Amino acid sequence: MKIGIFGTGMVAQVVGGALMARGHDVQFGTRDVAGTLARTEKTGMGSAPFSAWIKDNPKATLAPFRDAARHGEVLINATAGGGSLAALASADPKDLAGKILIDIANPLDFSKGFPPTLSVCNTDSLAEQIQRAFPALKVVKSLNTVNASVMVSPAVVSGDHTIFVSGNDAAAKAEVQRYLGEWFGWQRSSILDLGDITTARGTEMFLALWIRLYASTKNPMVTINVLQGTTAAR
Numbered sequence: 001m002k003i004g005i006f007g008t009g010m011v012a013q014v015v016g017g018a019l020m021a022r023g024h025d026v027q028f029g030t031r032d033v034a035g036t037l038a039r040t041e042k043t044g045m046g047s048a049p050f051s052a053w054i055k056d057n058p059k060a061t062l063a064p065f066r067d068a069a070r071h072g073e074v075l076i077n078a079t080a081g082g083g084s085l086a087a088l089a090s091a092d093p094k095d096l097a098g099k100i101l102i103d104i105a106n107p108l109d110f111s112k113g114f115p116p117t118l119s120v121c122n123t124d125s126l127a128e129q130i131q132r133a134f135p136a137l138k139v140v141k142s143l144n145t146v147n148a149s150v151m152v153s154p155a156v157v158s159g160d161h162t163i164f165v166s167g168n169d170a171a172a173k174a175e176v177q178r179y180l181g182e183w184f185g186w187q188r189s190s191i192l193d194l195g196d197i198t199t200a201r202g203t204e205m206f207l208a209l210w211i212r213l214y215a216s217t218k219n220p221m222v223t224i225n226v227l228q229g230t231t232a233a234r
């Protein structure tokens, strides 16, 4: 399948690499192709610069965001949350119309240091902002609550753990649940459909806890399992 990934950071590299390993035709989108290929410092998350990564993954193609949007039958948003709307705005609207966008981004604002704050929360979310700005897209929020390695290889965490999907389009959510299984090995029993796109508020705000879990455990593979009890007898 042709997949367009908005982004060149750690998530784009890990998710894109996993998709290419499964034979998908992936194009990565960036603001400035020459600038991204010239950058030699590590990404903010400490992964290799895209310029080094693409040398090891020569089948990958890098293009302006606009071209990656055209390329993808399915689109993935792996941009910094503060840049997601701008990145998507560079696409030709006809290249977004009717397509699924798997939105992995979180609206984290590191401008005042650690811990980051959320640039949108409580009564709104980045996923909703994207869905409102691009109504012809079928936005499905998912994978944003786990580290990139866990996204593509849930078995790196032993035992059951939960991944969420949020979105307004039931068929698009069903399709994404299928992709999570076929592409990355998520068991259907581990995928929890939270409901419409407003439920992304919860998974984005979960980052406030995830960042503290990471800081206290020093383990980037930290994640959660949703357990459900039965109604207790009184």
Ligand SMILES: NC(=O)c1ccc[n+]([C@@H]2O[C@H](COP(=O)([O-])OP(=O)(O)OC[C@H]3O[C@@H](n4cnc5c(N)ncnc54)[C@H](OP(=O)(O)O)[C@@H]3O)[C@@H](O)[C@H]2O)c1
Pocket: 006, 007, 008, 009, 010, 011, 012, 029, 030, 031, 032, 036, 043, 044, 045, 077, 078, 079, 080, 081, 082, 083, 084, 086, 087, 104, 105, 106, 107, 108, 143, 144, 145, 146, 147, 148, 149
């Ligand atoms: N790292 C993880 O394990 C992890 C886990 C869960 C969710 N997430 C979320 O996934 C997203 C990607 O994370 P990441 O760590 O891979 O990389 P990141 O450093 O958060 O984002 C890198 C990407 O964002 C783009 N970008 C930054 N500012 C922009 C702007 N003003 N306009 C347009 N594009 C802009 C960059 O474009 P250029 O290519 O042009 O530089 C680059 O492709 C983030 O929203 C993050 O919160 C990350």
